[in-house]
Amino acid sequence: MPNDGWNADYFEDEFDEPDPWDFDSSTYEQRKYRRQNRVVESHVGSPESILEIGCAEGVHSELLLERFPDADLHGIDISEAAVERARERTDSDRATFFAGEASAYLDSLDEQFDVIVWSETIYYLGDTMSVPEFHRFLDVVAGLLSPDGVLCMANIVGQDEGPEAPLTEVPILDAYKTLLAARLDRVHEARYTEPKSEDDAEHTYEVLGYVPSA
Numbered sequence: 001m002p003n004d005g006w007n008a009d010y011f012e013d014e015f016d017e018p019d020p021w022d023f024d025s026s027t028y029e030q031r032k033y034r035r036q037n038r039v040v041e042s043h044v045g046s047p048e049s050i051l052e053i054g055c056a057e058g059v060h061s062e063l064l065l066e067r068f069p070d071a072d073l074h075g076i077d078i079s080e081a082a083v084e085r086a087r088e089r090t091d092s093d094r095a096t097f098f099a100g101e102a103s104a105y106l107d108s109l110d111e112q113f114d115v116i117v118w119s120e121t122i123y124y125l126g127d128t129m130s131v132p133e134f135h136r137f138l139d140v141v142a143g144l145l146s147p148d149g150v151l152c153m154a155n156i157v158g159q160d161e162g163p164e165a166p167l168t169e170v171p172i173l174d175a176y177k178t179l180l181a182a183r184l185d186r187v188h189e190a191r192y193t194e195p196k197s198e199d200d201a202e203h204t205y206e207v208l209g210y211v212p213s214a
C-alpha cells in the first residue's frame with residue numbers, strides 16, 4: 001500500500017525550524033550540489049529554464065541561479081514554510097516557487113524545461129504512489145524535459161537510520177533507475193561515500209543524469 005505519511009503536515013513539521021537537513025551549512029551537501037551542477041553544465045551548457053522538484057528552502061536553487069545566469073527557475077515543494085524561505089533566500093525575479101504536492105503541480109504544467117533537478121525526493125514520492133501510478137508520474141516528468149535537456153538527481157543510498165532508511169535501500173533505488181531508463185537515457189552515474197560532519201557519519205549517495213531517449 002502506498003504510504004500517505006509523507007504529506008504536507010510531515011514536511012511542515014520538519015521545516016518547523018530552518019535547515020532541518022543541514023543543506024545550507026554542510027560542506028557534504030554543498031559538494032553534492034556542485035557535482036549535480038557540473039552534470040547540468042556538461043550536458044546543457046547554459047540552460048534557460050530549470051524545474052526543481054522538492055526544492056526545499058532553495059539552497060540548491062540559489063546555487064543553480066548563480067551558476068546558470070540565463071536560466072529562470074521554477075521550484076516546487078510540498079512545504080509552505082520551505083517555499084517561503086526559498087523565496088526570501090533567492091530574492092530573484094528569475095525564480096518562481098510553488099508550495100504544493102509535486103505530482104499535482106507537474107500535471108498542470110504545459111511547458112518543457114532545459115533542466116530538471118530532482119534530488120533527495122524521488123524516494124518520498126515513490127513511496128506515496130502505487131507502482132503503476134509512479135510509472136505514469138515518470139511519464140509526466142520525462143515529458144517536461146526539453147529534447148536537449150537533462151534530468152539530474154542525487155539520492156542517498158542505503159541510509160543507515162532515520163525515517164528514510166527503508167526508502168533508500170539499493171533494490172528500491174535500482175527499481176527507480178529501471179523505471180527512469182524506460183523513458184530516458186542515463187548519461188551520468190557516479191557514487192560517492194563521504195563524511196558528513198554534522199551527523200558524524202559517512203553516507204553514500206549517487207549522482208545521476210538522464211537525457212531524452214535517442
Ligand SMILES: C[S@@+](CC[C@H](N)C(=O)[O-])C[C@H]1O[C@@H](n2cnc3c(N)ncnc32)[C@H](O)[C@@H]1O
Nearest residue numbers: 011023054056077078079101102119120121124
Ligand atoms: C530531503 S529534502 C531535499 C531537498 C533538496 N532537493 C536538496 O537536495 O537539498 C526533500 C524535499 O522534498 C519535499 N517533498 C517531499 N515530498 C514531496 C511532494 N510529494 N511534493 C513536493 N515536494 C515534496 C520535502 O518537503 C523536502 O523539502
